[in-house]
Amino acid sequence: MSLDVFLGFDGDCEEAVRFYAGVFGLPVPVDMMRYGQTPGGGLPGVDKDRILYAMLPIFGGHVMFSDCPSGPGHVKGTNFALTLGTGDEGEIEQVFAGLSQGGQVLMPLGKTFFSEFYGMVTDRFGITWQLSKTPFDS
Numbered sequence: 001m002s003l004d005v006f007l008g009f010d011g012d013c014e015e016a017v018r019f020y021a022g023v024f025g026l027p028v029p030v031d032m033m034r035y036g037q038t039p040g041g042g043l044p045g046v047d048k049d050r051i052l053y054a055m056l057p058i059f060g061g062h063v064m065f066s067d068c069p070s071g072p073g074h075v076k077g078t079n080f081a082l083t084l085g086t087g088d089e090g091e092i093e094q095v096f097a098g099l100s101q102g103g104q105v106l107m108p109l110g111k112t113f114f115s116e117f118y119g120m121v122t123d124r125f126g127i128t129w130q131l132s133k134t135p136f137d138s
Helices: 013-023 089-100
Strands: 002-009 051-058 061-067 080-086 104-110 118-122 128-133
Touching: 002 013, 013 051, 013 061, 061 080, 080 089, 089 104, 089 118, 089 128
Parallel strands: 002 061, 080 128
Antiparallel strands: 002 080, 051 061, 104 118, 118 128
16 A cells, blocks of 8 residues: 555646656656546536646655646645555555544545546545555555
């Protein structure tokens, strides 16, 4: 299982990725996915040029980046989620159930276009977690 971090931005994600790549001496990823590239041509009401996903390998971990959809709700300083990745769906179900106790399920476990098995929950302490079946398994 790997523990990584997912950072959210409000339209300045690409600038942030370029900044952090420079700070850590990494190449800027050329495969940043934009909302307009999602299956079906994007999400309604979301700027198609905003970044949906980018990743930098920093000190053995994965720092993932995304622009939040336009609109209220983005608050700098609270724009992160811890991300657990493993190839074991049973382990994902067990951890998701534990984190959900007293918390709020934001996205139930299930198949998405980007993961065979994914879910998102905010635990009772206000920490958001993303759990995913992933090749990042350590």
